Amino acid sequence: MDTATITKQQIEQLRQLCAEAGIKLTHQRLEIFKELMAADDHPSAESIYTRLHKKLPTIALDTVYRTLATFDELGLVKKLHIMNERTLFDTNLSIHHHFICSHCKKVEDIYWQGFDNCSLPEEVESVGVVESRHLEFHGVCRSCLDGAADKEK
Ligand SMILES: [Zn+2]
Ligand SMILES: [Zn+2]
Structure with a gap:
């Protein structure tokens, strides 16, 4: 490193x-x-x-x-x-979200300003005041998908 x-x-x-x-x-x-x-x-x-x-x-x-x-x-x-x-510990202190690969467990940063700035449904506001937003996407990352495709060939 x-x-x-x-x-x-x-x-x-x-x-x-x-x-x-x-x-x-x-x-x-x-x-x-x-x-x-x-x-x-x-x-x-x-x-x-x-x-x-x-x-x-x-x-x-x-x-x-x-x-x-x-x-x-x-x-x-x-x-x-x-x-x-x-x-886990994140040194990236800017607003971002995460994609977690269920296969290799890698965590990738995702930026989505449209989501960060959009107005929230009334339902959320009625529950309380939102102080931060964080989305977690769970799936299979590109390199794992490519690796799986290579093996099939
Ligand atoms: Zn992966
Ligand atoms: Zn992060």
């Missing part, structure tokens, strides 16, 4: 947020942050742990869990709770 994509700005932001929250920015926390920001998928705590383990053999899965929870509180990542799946 290429961690060179982390900008000094991102690390500076992390330092600042930690300082404001009175959290010590330990070496392990910094490494978890770098790994998280380098991930272009939606990693689970387990996969961050597996990726970091080579570099930091002494790191504990529990530390990864707690650090990710802290980052979530600081607003650096968003927790994703996909039906029946483990908690």
Whole structure:
């Protein structure tokens, strides 16, 4: 995983947020942050742990869990709770939706401004005030579909 994509700005932001929250920015926390920001998928705590383990053999899965929870509180990542799946972490903080492949479990970002901005049915408004909208699409992704088609040939 290429961690060179982390900008000094991102690390500076992390330092600042930690300082404001009175959290010590330990070496392990910094490494978890770098790994998280380098991930272009939606990693689970387990996969961050597996990726970091080579570099930091002494790191504990529990530390990864707690650090990710802290980052979530600081607003650096968003927790994703996909039906029946483990908690995943999303570093993409812009408004978007998700396509979950039931075959390879990959989670892809979906942008749909038309949906984000459309007025909601009265039924929704009568239930309460909507603060955010998130759609989950469940299906089979292109590469899995292509793979299945290749096998049939
Ligand atoms: Zn797939
Ligand atoms: Zn996402």
